[in-house]
Amino acid sequence: MSDRQVINGTVYKIRTGISWRDLPDRYGPRKTGYPCFRRYALDGVLTQALQEIQARADAAADIDWLVQIDVTSSTHVD
Known part of the structure; x- marks a missing residue:
């Protein structure tokens, strides 16, 4: 599976x-996509790419x- x-x-x-x-199927073997994504995420590859x-x-x-x-705050008083 390619990057x-x-x-x-x-x-x-x-x-x-x-x-x-x-x-x-055009994205490669079904059981390979998530493990590759997870490895990239844990190794910081996705963060580096976004940066x-x-x-x-x-x-x-x-x-x-x-x-x-937008910070909306309400106080509830009983």
């Missing part, structure tokens, strides 16, 4: 919400870093 298949299969799984066992993608997008001004936080 590209693992990444594409992971993206497909997340986008569709299907289970790992239901991944189409690289964000850094490139930021350098190209493709990210709007405006953050809004």
Whole structure:
């Protein structure tokens, strides 16, 4: 199974919400997808990839870093 298949299969799984066992054959053997994903996650590969993608997008001004936080608090008094 190639790294590209693992990444594409992971993206497909997340986008569709299907289970790992239901991944189409084009993403490689069904029993290989999740173990590869888990290994990449534990080894920090996915975090590094996301950081690289964000850094490139930021350098190209493709990210709007405006953050809004809505903190709504209510106090219940009996």
